[in-house]
Structures are given as C-alpha cells and as structure tokens.
Amino acid sequence: MSRIFTFLVLSLFIFQTLLANELEELLSGIPDITFEKTQTPKGFIEAYELRVRQPLDHKNPNKGYFEQKVYLTHMGLNNPTVFVTEGYSLDVFRPTELSYLLSANQVEVEHRYYGCSLPDSMDYRFLNLEQETADLHKISEMLKTIYKQSWISTGISKGGQTTIFYKYFFPDDMDAWIPYVAPFNLSLEDQRIYDFLDTIGSDECRHKIFEVQKRILTARDTILKVLKSYSEKENLKFTYLNFDEAFEYTVLEYPFSFWQWGNKCEDIPKVDGPLFDVFTHLFSISDIGFFSDGEMEAYGSHYYQAATEMGYYGYNIDKLKDYIKALPTDKNPLATFPPDKMQTEFSDSLVRVVYNWINEHGDNMVYIYGGTDTWSATAILPYENTNSIWFFIPGASHSAARIYNLSKQEIIQLAKTLEQWMGVKIKRRNIKKLTASLI
16 A cells, blocks of 8 residues: 555656646747746646736837736646736735636736836836736737636736726637726716715714714824824834825725725724724724825825826715815815826726727626625626626625625526636536535
8 A cells, every 4th residue: 555655646746747847848938938936826736936028118119128927827738727917016826716616727917017017117107008908918828828728817906907908908818807896987086986985884874984083083182192103113104195194094094995895884883982992993994004105105006007097086075174184175185196296197088988898898707896895886887788797796895705705596607607608617516615505
C-alpha cells in the first residue's frame, strides 16, 4: 500500500510539473508578457503573476508604456476562463465563485493607474474607459492564444462598471458577462441616490438615521476632541480636507454607507441615550479615516474617473444646513475628490451612449444587485430588448449580493443560462457548493 501511495504522489508531482512547464512555455511565447510563479490557491493547479506591457495611449503607442499587473490561475487548457475586471488595485488574488462554479481558469486584471499598474508620470488624460477597456482587450487576446475555450467577464462594484463598459467597447470579446452590484451613474450628482435614500426602509428608520447625524453634529466640540485623539494615534493626516471638513463629510456619508453595507435599523442606538453609543455607532459605519490624506491619495484615480466620465453622488444637506459649519451650504457637497484638487469637467456623453446601447444590444449579461444596497439606486434596470437576466436579491447589501445568496431556483436558472451562452456543462457538484440542496 505504501508503494502505491508513493507512486501516486510521485505521479501527481510529475504530472503537475509537466503542466507547469507547458504553461510557462506558452506564456514565454507571448510578446509583452513577463511572469513569475506565485502561491497556488486551493482548488487550482498553478498560479502566476503577470506583467503586461501596455501603451498609455492605444491609439498612439509613441506616448509611452506602463506595466499592468495580472493574476493568472490555471485549471486546464480545455477549461473555460473567467476574466475579472478590477476597478481598483489588485493587492491579493481572490478566487471568484464563478471560477469554482465553472471549474475555470481565472485572469484578474488590475485597473490602470492603480496599485502597481502606474505610468512613470500620472498623466490623467489617459485614464479613461476607452483606454482601460483597450487594456482588457489586449490581455484577453493574448491569453486566448493559450485558453481557447469560452470566456466570461465579471467584476464587482467599480469592477462591475468596468465589465459593462468593456462589453460596450468590445462586445465580441466574451461569451458572457456578469457585473455584480455595478452602479451606472448618469451624472456627477446622480439624483437617483437621493431618491433611494429618501424611500429605502421605513419612515421611522430614516428618521433615526437623520437624528443620529444631528446628534453628532450638535455635539461637534466633544466629538472632535475624541476624533483628533484617534487620528493622532492612527497617524491620519488631513490637508486635502481640513479636520472639520472631514468630520462633516463623515457624518454626511453615514446614510449612504448604512444601507450600502447592510446595517440594520434595530441596531441604531437611542439617539437620546449616551453620546458614546451614538458616536461609536456612526463611526463604525462611516470612519473619518476614509476622508484622510492617505485614502484621498489611494482613491485619487477613482475620484478622477468619477468626476470626468463615470459619474457619482453627492450629499443632500437640506435638513442639515443649520448644523453644517465647515462645508459650504449653498449647494450639496459632492463625494468626488480629484487628485491634488485638480480642476475637472464631467461629461455625460459616454455614459448616456453606453446606457442606451446596453439596453438595446447588451445580450448575454447577468446583473446581480442587492435590494438594500445604495448602489442599486443607479442599477441597469431590466429591459426587454435583450436576452440578459437580472437578480435583485431582497435584503442583500453591497457585499452580500452574490450567486451563493440566490435562491436554489435562481442558481439553477443562472447555471442553465451560462451553459447555453458559453457552451459548457457545469458540474452538478459545483452547483451544490453554492446551494445546500439541488432538485
């Protein structure tokens, strides 16, 4: 028995070594790609970190180049491939539920101008959706020389937005597309966010949220002392916004984040109770650190994109004007903070064109949204002109609107749809991993 076991282990090692050598040989044959082996996640065979040489301007490569970070996890040359469009930096590899469902290879792409995928000079003229989706097109075309079976693109939140725009610019690149919790904002201050926050939950709950904001703002002197001590301990700096401005933004952000992350109305403390309880509640949901210099720098590229072509949201201060002291009250403050306070101009031309195009031509897409997620306010809504399908999961937040939280019937519907679009057969045991029982 021990000899048989040793033989099997040795055979498996030799088999995996041969597979790795074959994959590395194939990768070595693709221009503009360098790679190194990295730790293989559970359930996959091999994993690599790639660096892809990309032009800053795909229409004029003479403008220069940068290296884009990509994670590749390998299951098999005859397996489908999940193409993950990140909206931000790619710090760690995250296996997706789709990769497990489809027994698929996974290619995860860091967004240009984030993380390691930075040009030598941050020329923001080349940070736009046309250039980013051209990055994705180049990478998918490269790797399709290795992985020749069906491909599906997916992304979460801003990554889901990227998936939608990728569909528009390169509609034939993928067999299917699944954006999760992907907002599609149509203006710099999308009014649908205000409508959502004015109607979600009960009247009582929304009133409690407002009273929490009012209590914190009226106790500003006491709260500011606590927050300054906290900020010094955490080494938070405030020069983009001064400390009082950051404090007020933190309070204004609270309703948006409350619903986005699935908080419960019954967990809101009594507003006339101890101030400490109200304070810890609000700041556990909306942290002042989000408005510190470090976060402004980390998300600067995101804010630039939102302020120029992707749209975003603002804060309705109609009921709070009497309590706002640091921020201007002649108009609603916006939630965009472009790098170095650079002047930006928003154009809705692209989002309007894409919105109309998706509604007419956006076939083979699966949209997944959370019923209580604030970003569902600007969701792509069901439209009869396409074969695409939608899932709005009741009570699900931004982080909970996932396939594994669909009903058993919905998971079966999704699996059958993907089988049809992608020409694959999904293993029964993979579906069982997403639902406790099946038929």
